[in-house]
Amino acid sequence: MPLKLLKRGSVYYLRGTVAGHRVYESTRIGDKRQAEIFRARREAELIERAGSGKALTYTFAEAALCYMQAGGEGRYLDRIIKHFGPRFRIADLDNDAVNRASIALYPNAAPATINRQLVTPISAVYSLAADDGKAPPRRFRRRPEPKALPRWLTPEEAERLLAACDRRLLPLVAFLLGTGCRTGEALGLAVQHLHIETRQAHVGITKNGDGKMVSFPTRTKRILAACGLPEAGAVFRTPKGRPYRLVNGDGQKLGGQIKGAFDAARTAAKLGEDVTPHTLRHTFATWHYAVNKDLILLMERGGWKRADLAIGYTKLAPDDLPRRLLDHGWDMRAQSVHGDEVSDNFGSKISVLR
Numbered sequence: 001m002p003l004k005l006l007k008r009g010s011v012y013y014l015r016g017t018v019a020g021h022r023v024y025e026s027t028r029i030g031d032k033r034q035a036e037i038f039r040a041r042r043e044a045e046l047i048e049r050a051g052s053g054k055a056l057t058y059t060f061a062e063a064a065l066c067y068m069q070a071g072g073e074g075r076y077l078d079r080i081i082k083h084f085g086p087r088f089r090i091a092d093l094d095n096d097a098v099n100r101a102s103i104a105l106y107p108n109a110a111p112a113t114i115n116r117q118l119v120t121p122i123s124a125v126y127s128l129a130a131d132d133g134k135a136p137p138r139r140f141r142r143r144p145e146p147k148a149l150p151r152w153l154t155p156e157e158a159e160r161l162l163a164a165c166d167r168r169l170l171p172l173v174a175f176l177l178g179t180g181c182r183t184g185e186a187l188g189l190a191v192q193h194l195h196i197e198t199r200q201a202h203v204g205i206t207k208n209g210d211g212k213m214v215s216f217p218t219r220t221k222r223i224l225a226a227c228g229l230p231e232a233g234a235v236f237r238t239p240k241g242r243p244y245r246l247v248n249g250d251g252q253k254l255g256g257q258i259k260g261a262f263d264a265a266r267t268a269a270k271l272g273e274d275v276t277p278h279t280l281r282h283t284f285a286t287w288h289y290a291v292n293k294d295l296i297l298l299m300e301r302g303g304w305k306r307a308d309l310a311i312g313y314t315k316l317a318p319d320d321l322p323r324r325l326l327d328h329g330w331d332m333r334a335q336s337v338h339g340d341e342v343s344d345n346f347g348s349k350i351s352v353l354r
Contacts, residue, residue, distance in 0.1 A: 003043050005035055018043055045087070060084045060093055063129040072124055076117040079105055090126065090135045098122055098140055111143035119143070150315040151274050152283040153177075155328040161275075162223075164268035169261045171227040172236045175201075176277065178220030178330070180284030180302045183258065183277045187244040189235045196221060196229070203303075212303045219329040285313035290321045291332040 003016040003023055012027045012035035023042075029035040045057060061081050068074040083101050084093075098119060106114050119142050129135040153161065158177055165173050175186055185203045193202040199221050204211040229235060234243035244257050258277060266275050281302070289298050295307055304310035325332060 003039050005032070005039055011035075012038075014039055014042060041087075058090045058129065058134045059086065060088045060090050060125065061086050063090045063134070064125050066132070067125045067128045070128065072128065073121070076121045077125070080118065080121060090129050093122070093126060093135075094138065095141050111145045115142045115145065150282070151279050152286040152315045152317075153271075153275070153279065155321075155324045155330060157269070157271060158283065158330075159328060160269035161265060161271060164265040166239075166261065166265070167227060168237065168239050169258065169265060171224050172258070173262075173265075173280065174220045174223040175216065175236075176280040177283060177287075178216035179203075179214040180281050180288070181214060182281060187234070187236055187257075191230055191232050191235055194224075194229070194235055196224060212300075214301060214303075217329070217331045219331070222329075282313050282315065285310065286315045286317050287321070287325055287330065288332050289314045290317045291325065292334050294334065297334055 003014045003018060005027075006013045006015050008026075010030045012029055012032065013025065014027060015024045017023065027035045027038045029038055061084070064074075064077050064081050068077065080101065083105055084097075101122075102109075102114050102118055106118060109117075119140055123140045126135060126138060126140070130137050162170060162173060172186060175181065175189075176183065179186075179201065181189075181203055189201055189203060193204065195201065199216050199218065201214050201216070202211060203214055224235075230237065236244065238244060238257075239261075262277055266273075285298060285302055288301060289295070292298070295310060298314070299305070299307065299310045302310060302313070304313070322332075
């Protein structure tokens with residue numbers, strides 16, 4: 001039977017059966033004339049789908065819903081779905097449509113932002129639809145991104161950053177500098193897996209899924225000890241003393257939860273916006289390789305499975321970097337013969353604990 005309009009509250013609903021398809025859905029329209037136009041269009045669409053097959057009338061909104069129900073990330077999809085509307089067919093989604101969406105949604109955004117927030121989610125939704133046989137295979141062009149300049153911290157810059165950190169952020173930054181762990185790996189560290197006396201930690205939550213044992217220099221050990229450690233649970237805590245969540249509300253692995261505190265310390269240290277928590281991983285790799293000249297050891301300590309990935313994190317450094325690191329208490333040598341007696345400026349800079 002044809003679709004009928006039923007008013008529920010302030011809006012009209014569609015109800016009925018068309019071409020064997022049972023319908024009960026909201027028009028989200030309160031005006032009867034506009035709702036009637038919507039009803040006619042919806043009925044025609046259902047008839048077309050029955051005659052042509054679902055693949056020809058499958059919408060982007062339906063594809064996006066299917067993608068999210070399959071566990072896909074929906075962080076940026078809401079704006080995209082609203083832009084295309086509920087009737088935009090996945091078959092009409094091409095590079096021209098993406099370009100128009102880019103102009104409408106991100107007119108002044110950088111290429112990296114457009115790639116991350118528009119092209120990537122659209123490609124993911126479309127790929128799943130194609131895998132399900134509801135769209136032909138298609139590639140979407142990514143915007144060329146300017147190559148980022150390599151960035152790592154000198155020992156002197158690291159000192160300025162540490163001095164600008166509050167008491168909660170200070171041990172975390174010292175740990176990241178001393179181990180090269182990713183932020184999420186460090187925030188998942190439990191007290192029972194931190195071996196402070198041997199200057200080691202077992203990191204069980206890693207990007208590649210494998211646990212690893214990391215070592216850290218005496219400078220990191222002393223900062224951790226001076227800042228105090230919880231008796232149990234997570235080593236690193238929020239300003240309220242709570243463990244960090246390992247994912248945010250959108251299912252994204254974190255790093256962003258310390259962004260505000262880190263940005264404040266970076267600004268106070270007079271470091272540029274190109275310095276992020278991930279810069280500390282590049283810094284560790286550069287420091288470690290400059291001191292040891294051992295790529296295999298660096299891969300083991302940093303958790304890189306491929307040599308080219310580890311090399312990509314190491315930056316060109318001056319020959320005096322090992323000496324400057326020791327001057328600041330960062331003994332990155334694989335086999336330190338000095339143990340806890342290594343030169344350490346931390347004792348004379350207790351003010352960095354704030």
